[in-house]
Amino acid sequence: MTKQQIIDTFDPSQPGLADATVFGLPFSSEQSEIIIIPVPWEVTVSYGSGASEGPETVLDASFQVDLSHQDFPELWKLGIFMDEAPEHWKINSNAYKALAQPIIEALEGGEDLNNHPSLLEDLATINKVCRDLHSEVKEKVLYWMKQGKKVALLGGDHSTPLGYYEALATQHDNFGILHLDAHMDLRIAYEGFTYSHASIMYNALQIPQLSKIVQVGIRDFCEQEVGVVKQQNGRVLVHTDSDLKKETFEGITWAAQCDAIIASLPQKVCISFDIDGMFQWYAPSTGTPVPGGFSFEQATYLFNKLAESGKEIIGFDLVEVAPGETDWDGNVGARMLFHMCGVLAKNNGMNVGNKIVFDRK
Template sequence: MTKQQIIDTFDPSQPGLADATIFGLPFSAEQSEIIIIPVPWEVTVSYGAGASDGPEAVLDASFQVDLHHQEFPELWKLGIYMDEAPSHWKTNSDKYKELAQPIIQALEKGEDLNHHPNLQADLATINKVCRDLHTEVKEKVLFWMNQSKKVALLGGDHSTPLGYYEALASIHDTFGILHLDAHMDLRIAYEGFTYSHASIMYNALQIPQISKIVQVGIRDFCEQEVAVVQQSKGRVLINTSADLQTEAFEGKTWATQCDEIIATLPQKVCISFDIDGMYQWYAPNTGTPVPGGFSFEQATYLFNKLAQSGKEIIGFDLVEVAPGETDWDGNVGARMLFHMCGVLAKNNGMNTGDPIQFPRK
């Protein structure tokens, strides 16, 4: 069937099709405007685990997402397709995560890896395997972008989007990152791992096409990260949770704060959303939770304002969703993913339908 024939016969009010792609949609990759690349990876985690299972948890929960979204009621008709991650990504994640644990344990005991040549060799191996992953992610992103698809990345831990940013940098001369997170992720080779989840934004700064990183919701950082910010000469801007809340307590609205955040971004923007940026009850099983944060609605409001601002959203990643005993984390991740797809589509001139206005009086 043609795409239009599928649209005409598909009932979006029914539960998602179990044998379909993400959100239960019936479209093929070729028929879909948005491609989601899952990256089930968490080799360098040193605290909570489970992020490598995040893409699968989001996929499973996505079938329960109602497609008639208030902001984007026609979004589903564009087609959203989740690509298949190569099987060796998850296999390597499990294998090299286990290899990394003795290294992390030695460092946590204050030991010098120079006295452990076997651990040094393992560290070099892990750094190479992580670099290989980022290269493969870059190639996969470019494969779909070269077919005029809008591409987003679904992690995995926060190390996973580096190849995605490299792909964007090969297409766009300059762009910025709107980074929502509890952490700055500006550590330099954290625990010796060049591609640590705690180093993603430091590694992003090594990409010259990334002109600015604007961080929102930050509430945990180290002295080294502060030094990186101070030495960035305005290339990294920080909106800590404490500063945003203080302004709110003193009367500044979230609308004004969003306008001010957006004004500091360059014309082209990629969104990077670590789920731990939100209050912990939205993602109780995420790997490195920190008290404080922002709400689901605050995040979606910021994205909506960005989409309407005249800036160009060139992509996004959503990372650090980790499933627990229930499907709550995946449920929150799936709904945020759907909203972010709507923001990306609408900002890029695709027809997502007119927002639904409900009678309130």
């Protein structure tokens, strides 16, 4: 069937098709405007684990998401397709995560890795395997971009989007990252791992085309990261959770704060959303939770304002969703993923329909 025939015969009010792609949508990759690349990876995890299960957790929960989104009621008609991760990504994640644990334990025990040649050799191997992953992600992203698709990434831990950013850098000579997170992720080779989840934004800064990172919700950082921010001379702007909350306590609205955040971004923007940026109850199983944060609605409000601001959203990643005892983490992740797809589509001039407005009189 043609895409239009599928749209005409598909009932979006029924439960999502179990044998379909993400959100239960009936479209093929060729028929879909947005491609989600899952990256089930968490080799350098140093605290809570489970992020490598994030893509599958979000996919499973996505079938319960109602397709009639208030802001983007026609989004489903565009088609959203989740690509398949190469089998060796998950296999390597499990294998090299196990290889990394003795290194982490030695460092946490105060050991000098120079006294452990075998651990140093393993560390070099892990760094190479992680670099290989980023190169493969970059290649996969560029494949879909060359098909005319809008591409987003679903992690995995927060190390996973580096190849994605590198792919964007081949298409855009000047862009910024709107980074929502509890952490700065500006550590330099955290625990010796060049491509640590805690080093993603430091590694992103090595991309010349990346002109600015604007961080929102930060509430945990180290002295080294503060030094990186200062050395960048304005290339990294930090809105800590404490500062944002203080302003709201003193009468500055979230709307005004969003306007200031958006105004500080360059014309082209990629969104990087670590799920631990939100209040912990939204993602109780995420790997490195920190007290404080923002609400689901605060995040979507910021994204909606960005979509309508005249800036160009060139992509997004959603990372650090991990499964828990209930389906809650996946449920929140799936709904945030759907909203972010809507923001990306609307900002890029796709027809997502008119917002549904209810008479409240």
